[in-house]
Amino acid sequence: xxxxxMDSKTHDRLxxxxxxxxxxxxAVASFFPFYLMIxxxxxxxxxxxxxxxxxxxxxxxxxxxxLIKYVDIPRGIFNSILVSVPATLxxxxxxxxxxxxxxxxxxxANKVVFGAILVFMMIxxxxxxIGFYQLCTKLHLVNTYIPLIVPAVASPGTVFFLRQYxxxxxxxxxxxxxxxxxxxxxxxxxxxxFPILSPGIATMGIMTFIGNWNSYLLPMIxxxxxxxxxxxxxxxxxxSATDLQQNQGATYLAVAISVIPIVLVFSxxxxxxxxxxxxxxxxx
Amino acid sequence: MGKQKRLNSYNRWGYAFVLPFTVVFLIFSVYxxxxxxxxxxxxxxxxxxxxxxxxxxxxxVIHDKFFWRALWNTIRIWxxxxxxxxxxxxxxxxxxxxxxxxxxxxxxxxxxxxxxxxIAATSVAFLFKTLLDWRYGSFNIIISNIxxxxxxxxxxxxxxGNGNVVPYVIAVIQSWMWFGNSFIMLMAGVQGIPRDYYxxxxxxxxGRWTVFGRITLPLLRPIMMYVAITSLIGxxxxxxxxxxxxxxxxxxxxxxxxxxxxxxxxxxTAGSINTGYASAVAYMLFLIILxxxxxxxxLFRDKDARSEKSQRRPKQKATSExx
Numbered sequence: 001x002x003x004x005x006m007d008s009k010t011h012d013r014l015x016x017x018x019x020x021x022x023x024x025x026x027a028v029a030s031f032f033p034f035y036l037m038i039x040x041x042x043x044x045x046x047x048x049x050x051x052x053x054x055x056x057x058x059x060x061x062x063x064x065x066x067l068i069k070y071v072d073i074p075r076g077i078f079n080s081i082l083v084s085v086p087a088t089l090x091x092x093x094x095x096x097x098x099x100x101x102x103x104x105x106x107x108x109a110n111k112v113v114f115g116a117i118l119v120f121m122m123i124x125x126x127x128x129x130i131g132f133y134q135l136c137t138k139l140h141l142v143n144t145y146i147p148l149i150v151p152a153v154a155s156p157g158t159v160f161f162l163r164q165y166x167x168x169x170x171x172x173x174x175x176x177x178x179x180x181x182x183x184x185x186x187x188x189x190x191x192x193x194f195p196i197l198s199p200g201i202a203t204m205g206i207m208t209f210i211g212n213w214n215s216y217l218l219p220m221i222x223x224x225x226x227x228x229x230x231x232x233x234x235x236x237x238x239x240s241a242t243d244l245q246q247n248q249g250a251t252y253l254a255v256a257i258s259v260i261p262i263v264l265v266f267s268x269x270x271x272x273x274x275x276x277x278x279x280x281x282x283x284x
Numbered sequence: 285m286g287k288q289k290r291l292n293s294y295n296r297w298g299y300a301f302v303l304p305f306t307v308v309f310l311i312f313s314v315y316x317x318x319x320x321x322x323x324x325x326x327x328x329x330x331x332x333x334x335x336x337x338x339x340x341x342x343x344x345v346i347h348d349k350f351f352w353r354a355l356w357n358t359i360r361i362w363x364x365x366x367x368x369x370x371x372x373x374x375x376x377x378x379x380x381x382x383x384x385x386x387x388x389x390x391x392x393x394x395x396x397x398x399x400x401x402x403i404a405a406t407s408v409a410f411l412f413k414t415l416l417d418w419r420y421g422s423f424n425i426i427i428s429n430i431x432x433x434x435x436x437x438x439x440x441x442x443x444x445g446n447g448n449v450v451p452y453v454i455a456v457i458q459s460w461m462w463f464g465n466s467f468i469m470l471m472a473g474v475q476g477i478p479r480d481y482y483x484x485x486x487x488x489x490x491g492r493w494t495v496f497g498r499i500t501l502p503l504l505r506p507i508m509m510y511v512a513i514t515s516l517i518g519x520x521x522x523x524x525x526x527x528x529x530x531x532x533x534x535x536x537x538x539x540x541x542x543x544x545x546x547x548x549x550x551x552x553t554a555g556s557i558n559t560g561y562a563s564a565v566a567y568m569l570f571l572i573i574l575x576x577x578x579x580x581x582x583l584f585r586d587k588d589a590r591s592e593k594s595q596r597r598p599k600q601k602a603t604s605e606x607x
Contacts, residue, residue, distance in 0.1 A: 012384075012385070016385050016387070019387065020387075023389070026376075026393075026397065027393060027396045027397070030396050030397055030399055030400055030464070031396065031399065033411055033412070033415060034411075036415065036422055037411055040414075040422065045420075049419070049420035051425065052422050052425040052426050052429060094304055095305075097301050097304070097305070098301060098305040100301060101297075101298045101299075101300075101302045102298075102302065104298075105298025105301065106298070107295050107296065107299055109299065109302070109306075110298060110302075113306060116309070116314070120309075120313055120314075122577060123570070124520075124521055124569070124570060124573055125521070126521055126544060126547065126566055126569060126570075127317050127566050127569075127570050128316035129316075129547075129551065129566065130319075130320045130323060130562055130563050131315065131316030131317060131318070131319030131320035131321075131322075131323065132312065132316040133551075133552070134316075134319060134559070135311075135312075135315060135316055135319065147312075150312065151308060151312035151313070153304055153305060153308040154305050154306075154308040154309035154312065156309075156313075159305065185294065213404070214402075214404035214405070214406075216404065216405065216406050217523055217524065217544075217548075231404075232404045233406075235406050235407060235410055236406050236528055238410065239410065239413070239528065248414055248420055251414050252414060255407045255411050258404065258406075258407045259403050259407055262402050262404070263402075266399070266402050270395045270398075273398070274394055274398065277465060277468045277472070278468060278469070278471075278472035278475075280469070
């Protein structure tokens, strides 16, 4: 009897150890390509093609000099910030405003707007792509950042999420109390409602920022001047620079630089990101 | 009476709050969708006048074998991807929800596994294109080192250039990017299951496999459906990864061209622009996605009805309507 329990205990311990090992292996698989990318960005093209190594070398600066002969990476980062930050702020502010309006005000168009939001959440983005481009041509918005920033004001998915969030966190009595105190409606929104909604806004805002930062198809279609390119578009132009591909070190460095900002955002906000995915699964 | 009047004057503010959204929404979302629909019935090329040609574009889409080829490519890449992605997420979920082992470190592993999903598909495509290069890529060098260790020789595989291999390579990369996301969603589902069920099962002396098969699995089915269907809707629009991994001039291109890449070719590639036709392709893809969504709705309804019939099973949690 005693022996048996001892046996099954060691068996369990062994199994658990194996499972942790497998989990660790998978974690390595998730990170290893990025690790290799960082290592290879410090090695020369010749070194990379001759042998494989996990130890960094000292050619980072050379690779960087090589790289900026082809693409203006700092410019790309600047452009990406110029697009992603305003677009995210617009989405955050106007989605909260719209969500609050839809959740707590009774007016005729309320149901129509909310219905349209539900419909457009189902409609895939590609459906509007061609009409969107035609519109931008007509309004002379091609090669400007306006088509990448202004549409962020209307983000149906975010409004939907924040409306549900507002309904579950904001008390009607709070709004009434503010009205009795004679607070203007907009003041109430800015000073009382917005802070209450801010955890929800932060969650959606981070996802919006990552989406904007990584966006490729739309910027590629709208922008055709090199000095306007956002980072993903800029990185993608490297694929046709064949002589650069001889120097893989510079290529790896380009990808590494494009990844860094997202890694920073993630390391600060991973909790919010995980919770927003979980919310998507459970609440739907 | 007076109060009602005041309330109405407050409620009028609702219009002001919704106005900026509505204006931008009409201009940049509603109009483009309707404009695309309109263009799909015309012969607009790049510029110039559009003439109404009825359903001619749609009939051309239906009769174009390259469109169906692209759809087949898309579905093939997606299918391989979803099996790997969901399979892996499922195994991980089993490990972390096991009542006997009670594995630790969920928070850490969740973050690590999700990490590849954050990186732009452009960067991922570029990274793997370089890693998998058949001559200079680190991947083949690693394999060749390992085979040398065992005294065997290795004929380098052209992961990107070989049309028979590259669709599966893209599928694997895609699942590598998304398994963490699916895992988080499945775990959210597990954590949503009331603790009482597990406690009751423990009191009844149910073993771990009984608990898994009778409680966890049935209650997770809706979420797994949801993950699969949203993945399919996203997968049908796959573009960045295959587009950036394989150059249009490469032989393998025909094997990885997805519907979105097909649309891009007619919509935006200089030399072959046919705006009307591309619009029709967009709406064909929309119809396919719509059909998929309707099937999803049908399957959910079926599930709910069945679970109500069998009283013994714990009632299903309302999971993912809408969205």
